[in-house]
Amino acid sequence: MIEISDIRASLAQGTTEQRCLALGLAEAIKLFGCLPHLLERIELRRRSIDARRKSDVHLVLTIRIHLCDELDEEELIACVPERERRRVRIVQERPAPAPEKLFRAPAPRPVIVGAGCAGLFAALVLAEAGAEPLLVERGDDAQRRSRAIEHFYRTAELDPESNIQFGLGGAGTFSDGKLTTGTKNPAHRRILEALVAAGVPREILWDAMPHVGSDILPVVVEHLVARIRELGGEMRFRTRLIDIERSRPRGGDIRGITVESRTADGVVREERIPCEQLILACGHSARDVFELLEQRGFELARKTFAMGVRIEHAQSAIDRAQYGRFAGNPALGAAPYKLVAHLGDRSLFTFCMCPGGEVVAAASEPEGVVTNGASLHARAGENANSALLVNVTPEDLPGADPLEGIALQRACEAPPTTSAAGAYRAPAQLVGDFLARTASTDSGAIMPTYPLGVTWTALDNALPRHIIDTLRAGIPLLGRKLKGFDATDAVLTGVESRSSAPVTVVRGRDCVAIGAPGLYPCGEGAGYAGGIMSAATDGIRCAEAVLRELANR
Known part of the structure; x- marks a missing residue:
């Protein structure tokens, strides 16, 4: 062609x-x-x-x-x-090769832990090949999860198992649903076509910056689950991983997992599930899973992650800055941006920018204050918001514990640190006050969208010093790149601490965890992805590795 x-x-x-x-x-x-x-x-x-x-x-x-x-x-x-x-x-089409269908389903069947993008696409590929996988998810299906989030916003009563981080579709379900990626892979087209078949508008097939929206994604992930079940797979919700069994304590093959499930009437029961292929797609916020892996002797390593705040502007101001007199044209929609400022050995960068969206309460642990961003498909909200982040490297952390990054995240999310104790209120400060080193006492023209309310304060004690210093030095530089970015009444809301996992489960080129045959660390939580597309791609990659193992038996 x-x-x-x-x-x-x-x-x-x-x-x-x-x-x-x-x-x-x-x-x-x-x-x-x-x-x-x-x-x-x-x-x-x-x-x-x-x-x-x-x-x-x-x-x-x-x-x-x-x-x-x-x-x-x-x-x-x-x-x-x-x-x-x-x-x-x-050009020649290079479709991603479909795995050969298995002659019969393996016994015991492969198990996937975590029904985010990585887990869903791993399960879909395995189901298409006839492997009849079992997919377990600690949180709820999309409808129950939506109700749990609405209840949290209304009452400040958090369900630690069903929230912005946990539940069907993972953290990506209640986000902007961006499908952009900086890499090229034949699997990307396969993923986009699968999403369209599940109900996403066709425009993602050609839009240079495709997105779905948090109003559409819950329906889409339910359709993906229905397809997995139709192909012979099984899906269990409210089922949390609590142990991994190996043939010997250190270096042994995977033999099974123990899960804790909660029935509709509230009864909690434990169950051992035999498995020899375990795809671990638990997500970046499954801290109990990382702690379990460390206790059981799996190889973990620190990795660079990022922390910072959310910044909000009027979307109309961003539109004018990006499109000039064409701002507001229906063909353009709400304008996005992607910015970076390099300051010596540190950088300040925007991430997960949500045009016409809102800042969401993304806590998954009691009393923790965590922010993220989301927008509906129409992106018609009054505010634009984006994460404004600085990297935290392994060298920034004390000691040698691979979970030290999680400890730092928790410290920054804790209410006493953020000066926003009680009811999950988030600390917030106007950009002008932040740059002037003055605590804020009220909003300006931009009203914060964080749903549980903000406490006007100074953010200096909310994050490590190098992050605060980089924010203060970098925001004016970003204002030179995008007019109005450093506007005095723009709102900073903290903390954005879950952009990625601070730890990786070390694996080889065959996707198998080092020293743990049968374990396939996968997706964002394992340190091998950074968004919907890359997570789904890694899910496909791990599923294909499992199928190769099964074929070589």
């Missing part, structure tokens, strides 16, 4: 897939000088926004053309004017 890139489209021309395809078809006919009926099929592959010149904001399209058999691709490209040829190339 032939790919044509850099097709310019006005904002009016690129509002729908059909209009983009019509524009792409006209471009193909102009370049190749052939009749439309000789082009068998046309596909929109990418649509992005070019806002480098605020006076000329427009869309840029990439299309792919499937030709009729009688047309030769190389001969057709040779007809393209020399000045346009850089935009045209022959």
